[in-house]
Amino acid sequence: MNRHLDTFADSIIAGKRLSEGEAAELSATSGTDAFALFLAASRIKEHFLGTGIDLCSIINAKSGRCPENCAFCAQSAHHATDSPVYPLVDEERIVACAKEAEAAGSHCYGIVTSGTTIRKGEELDRICRAVRRIRETTSIAPSCSLGIIDQETAVTLREAGVETYHHNLETARSFFPSICTTHDYEDDVETVRVAKRAGLTVCCGGIFGLGETAAQRIELAMTLRDLDVDSIPLNFLNPIEGTRLARADLITPLECLKTIALFRLILPEKKIAVCGGRERNLRDLQSWIFFAGASGTMIGNYLTTTGRPAEDDWQMLKDLELTAGSCRE
Incomplete structure (x- = not known):
C-alpha cells in the first residue's frame, strides 16, 4: 500500500483528480499504511502550498438564540446550554479583538454572528464600519461569517473591505437532514455561490463526528471541490451538554488525521485549516495535523469553547520548525 500511496501522490501532483471510488479505498487505510497516507498528503500540501502555516482567529460577535436547530450547536435556541447569549457587540469591541488577534500572530480575523442571517441596517452597518477601521489600523x-446572505449583502461586505466570507456546509448533503431541519442544504450552497459572485474568497468546510459515515465525509469533500471554495476549515465535534449530540463519541486522533489527509488528496491545492475540537479530539497528536496535510489552524478561543493559549501553538510550530505564513494571496 505504501508504494500505492506514493503513486497516488505523484499523480495528484501531476494534476490528476482523485475519484470518489479512490477516496473510498483510501478511507479504509489502517495500521502503518495510515502513516504512508499522511506522508502522501504532506507531500501534496508542500508541493502546492509550501511549508508556511496560516493562522486565524475569530470573535463571537453575537451569541445565542439562533433559530436553527443544528444538532451540535450550543447557540441554538432549540437547546438548553450554558452558552453565552448577547446581541451584536459594539464596533470598538470588534476592532479591539482584531488588534489582539494580530498581536497574537493571526493573519485572518473572522467576525462571526449567530442566527440564520445578519440583519440589514444597524447590524450590517456596524460590522462594515468595524471592517473599515480594521483595514485602516x-x-x-478581515473575514465575516454572518449566516445565509443575499447578493446585496455580499457586495456590501466586499466594498467595506471584507476579504473572505466563511460559511460551512457542516456535513454531506445526504446527512444534513439528520443534523438540521430548519433550513435546506441548498440555502448554504447558494450562499457560497453568492459570496463567490460578489468577488469574495470563500472559506467553507464542515464538522466531523456528527454520526456521518466515511463515505459522507468524502461526499462533503467532493461538494467543496465542485464549488471550488478557496479554503476549508475542518472541525471535530466537541460534544456540548444540552445539545442533541451531547453523548456523541469523540473521533479517535488517527481518524481525525486520516480525514485531514483525505481532504488534502481530494482538494490538493486548497488551504485546509484544522479548527474547532482539535484539542479534545486530537489530544497529544495535535502537532500531526501539519504532517497529515493541514496548511493552517485557528488559534485562540472558539465560538463557545476555549482554545489553548496562543503561545502554546506558537511553541508547537517552533518545535516543528514550521513558520507562520499568511492567508493573503
Missing part, C-alpha cells in the same frame, strides 16, 4: 485580513 491593522494588517490583518
Whole structure:
C-alpha cells in the first residue's frame, strides 16, 4: 500500500483528480499504511502550498438564540446550554479583538454572528464600519461569517473591505437532514455561490463526528471541490451538554488525521485549516495535523469553547520548525 500511496501522490501532483471510488479505498487505510497516507498528503500540501502555516482567529460577535436547530450547536435556541447569549457587540469591541488577534500572530480575523442571517441596517452597518477601521489600523485580513446572505449583502461586505466570507456546509448533503431541519442544504450552497459572485474568497468546510459515515465525509469533500471554495476549515465535534449530540463519541486522533489527509488528496491545492475540537479530539497528536496535510489552524478561543493559549501553538510550530505564513494571496 505504501508504494500505492506514493503513486497516488505523484499523480495528484501531476494534476490528476482523485475519484470518489479512490477516496473510498483510501478511507479504509489502517495500521502503518495510515502513516504512508499522511506522508502522501504532506507531500501534496508542500508541493502546492509550501511549508508556511496560516493562522486565524475569530470573535463571537453575537451569541445565542439562533433559530436553527443544528444538532451540535450550543447557540441554538432549540437547546438548553450554558452558552453565552448577547446581541451584536459594539464596533470598538470588534476592532479591539482584531488588534489582539494580530498581536497574537493571526493573519485572518473572522467576525462571526449567530442566527440564520445578519440583519440589514444597524447590524450590517456596524460590522462594515468595524471592517473599515480594521483595514485602516491593522494588517490583518478581515473575514465575516454572518449566516445565509443575499447578493446585496455580499457586495456590501466586499466594498467595506471584507476579504473572505466563511460559511460551512457542516456535513454531506445526504446527512444534513439528520443534523438540521430548519433550513435546506441548498440555502448554504447558494450562499457560497453568492459570496463567490460578489468577488469574495470563500472559506467553507464542515464538522466531523456528527454520526456521518466515511463515505459522507468524502461526499462533503467532493461538494467543496465542485464549488471550488478557496479554503476549508475542518472541525471535530466537541460534544456540548444540552445539545442533541451531547453523548456523541469523540473521533479517535488517527481518524481525525486520516480525514485531514483525505481532504488534502481530494482538494490538493486548497488551504485546509484544522479548527474547532482539535484539542479534545486530537489530544497529544495535535502537532500531526501539519504532517497529515493541514496548511493552517485557528488559534485562540472558539465560538463557545476555549482554545489553548496562543503561545502554546506558537511553541508547537517552533518545535516543528514550521513558520507562520499568511492567508493573503
